Amino acid sequence: MERLTVELGERSYPIYIGDGVLTQVEQFKSAITTNKVVVISNDTVAPLYLQRVQALLHDYEFDSIILSDGEQFKTLDTLNEIFTALLRENCGRDTTLIALGGGVIGDMVGFAAACYQRGIPFIQIPTTVLSQVDSSVGGKTAVNHPLGKNMIGAFYQPNAVFIDTDCLATLPRRELAAGMAEVIKYGIIYDADFFTWLEDNMTALMTLDTAALEYAIYRCCEIKAEIVAIDEKEQGLRALLNLGHTYGHAIEAEMGYGVWLHGEAVAAGMIMAAQTSAAMGLLTAAQVARIARLITAAELPLLAPAEMDFDAFMQHMKRDKKVLNGQLRFILPTSIGSAEVLSTVTENTLRDVVNFHNQ
Ligand code: NAD
Numbered sequence: 067m068e069r070l071t072v073e074l075g076e077r078s079y080p081i082y083i084g085d086g087v088l089t090q091v092e093q094f095k096s097a098i099t100t101n102k103v104v105v106i107s108n109d110t111v112a113p114l115y116l117q118r119v120q121a122l123l124h125d126y127e128f129d130s131i132i133l134s135d136g137e138q139f140k141t142l143d144t145l146n147e148i149f150t151a152l153l154r155e156n157c158g159r160d161t162t163l164i165a166l167g168g169g170v171i172g173d174m175v176g177f178a179a180a181c182y183q184r185g186i187p188f189i190q191i192p193t194t195v196l197s198q199v200d201s202s203v204g205g206k207t208a209v210n211h212p213l214g215k216n217m218i219g220a221f222y223q224p225n226a227v228f229i230d231t232d233c234l235a236t237l238p239r240r241e242l243a244a245g246m247a248e249v250i251k252y253g254i255i256y257d258a259d260f261f262t263w264l265e266d267n268m269t270a271l272m273t274l275d276t277a278a279l280e281y282a283i284y285r286c287c288e289i290k291a292e293i294v295a296i297d298e299k300e301q302g303l304r305a306l307l308n309l310g311h312t313y314g315h316a317i318e319a320e321m322g323y324g325v326w327l328h329g330e331a332v333a334a335g336m337i338m339a340a341q342t343s344a345a346m347g348l349l350t351a352a353q354v355a356r357i358a359r360l361i362t363a364a365e366l367p368l369l370a371p372a373e374m375d376f377d378a379f380m381q382h383m384k385r386d387k388k389v390l391n392g393q394l395r396f397i398l399p400t401s402i403g404s405a406e407v408l409s410t411v412t413e414n415t416l417r418d419v420v421n422f423h424n425q
């Protein structure tokens with residue numbers, strides 16, 4: 067088992083990573099400062115892992131709330147369901163919420179913890195690749211609004227994150243692959259050696275090799291923790307984590323959320339970002355090809371949907387959170403292992419990149 071710390075002064079917290087983390091009673095005890103715990107999960111994950119978690123927590127007054135599974139339930143209504151359940155059970159501020167599930171559960175439980183009685187402690191037990199390498203670390207919490215994804219939320223850090231790689235055995239293969247898009251992203255934006263390691267180990271990751279998973283998840287969390295420690299509220303560096311997401315969000319929104327998984331859209335988006343860089347002379351064709359090969363090895367798409375033309379992309383990208391003073395801003399790789407935020411992409415370049423896919 068590995069341990070690392072997200073350094074945020076008095077809000078610093080540990081992340082435990084490894085096979086069998088969900089048997090580490092002592093680590094759980096050190097993270098829980100209250101008498102009562104409430105595990106919040108969904109009707110897919112709870113049948114698989116709730117008992118295992120409950121067994122760890124026999125020293126505490128224990129309750130659980132099981133929500134419906136799905137991004138469509140990441141709403142203020144579900145949040146209110148959580149509050150109602152907590153109030154009915156007379157949960158006071160001496161309660162720790164435990165998020166057991168993927169990013170949907172983690173984001174929603176984190177936000178519930180931020181709001182309930184003005185803030186109570188919470189713990190993340192992420193069970194998807196995406197949530198283990200990305201959403202459970204860094205303190206962004208939110209629910210969706212009918213007018214926009216993740217529009218209602220808060221920055222709120224957990225007491226600890228427990229990542230058991232063993233949970234990935236039950237994850238659908240498409241979700242496994244989708245999470246790998248974010249893993250690859252860290253290599254491209256931040257760490258050339260990690261990218262090379264991924265080239266050598268993607269097969270091991272996709273066959274759930276325990277040691278490979280533990281190392282990859284550790285390195286991703288370490289990079290994210292480093293970035294968040296420098297730029298918690300996304301004033302600069304943290305924006306690099308959005309590589310591939312400007313194009314990717316356009317794909318997700320245009321195709322209808324859930325039709326393309328987030329990671330699938332980000333994979334195609336990262337290729338489009340790499341092609342944009344190449345067109346601007348920032349990246350070589352050989353580097354674009356390396357990125358494409360790794361994305362293919364992770365069983366992810368290289369091409370955006372053929373039916374999406376330039377106008378379809380622009381209509382969504384104009385609404386991107388990164389638009390500043392009307393200027394579109396893109397995260398663009400400048401080599402394998404580094405990236406920059408640039409607002410100098412011309413319309414012609416964008417057209418060329420989109421047209422490559424739109425045929
Ligand atoms: P998800 O939570 O919907 O999980 C995907 C599916 O896998 C669900 O059906 C889930 O029930 C199921 N599942 C989870 N763990 C499983 C397991 N071990 N075995 C079998 N099935 C399992 O999706 P996700 O990709 O984990 O997270 C996506 C969410 O994360 C989005 O809402 C996104 O906005 C959010 N997100 C947040 C941040 C952040 O910084 N807070 C970052 C990235 C993404």
Ligand code: MG
Pocket residue numbers: 200248311328332
């Ligand atoms: Mg993402």
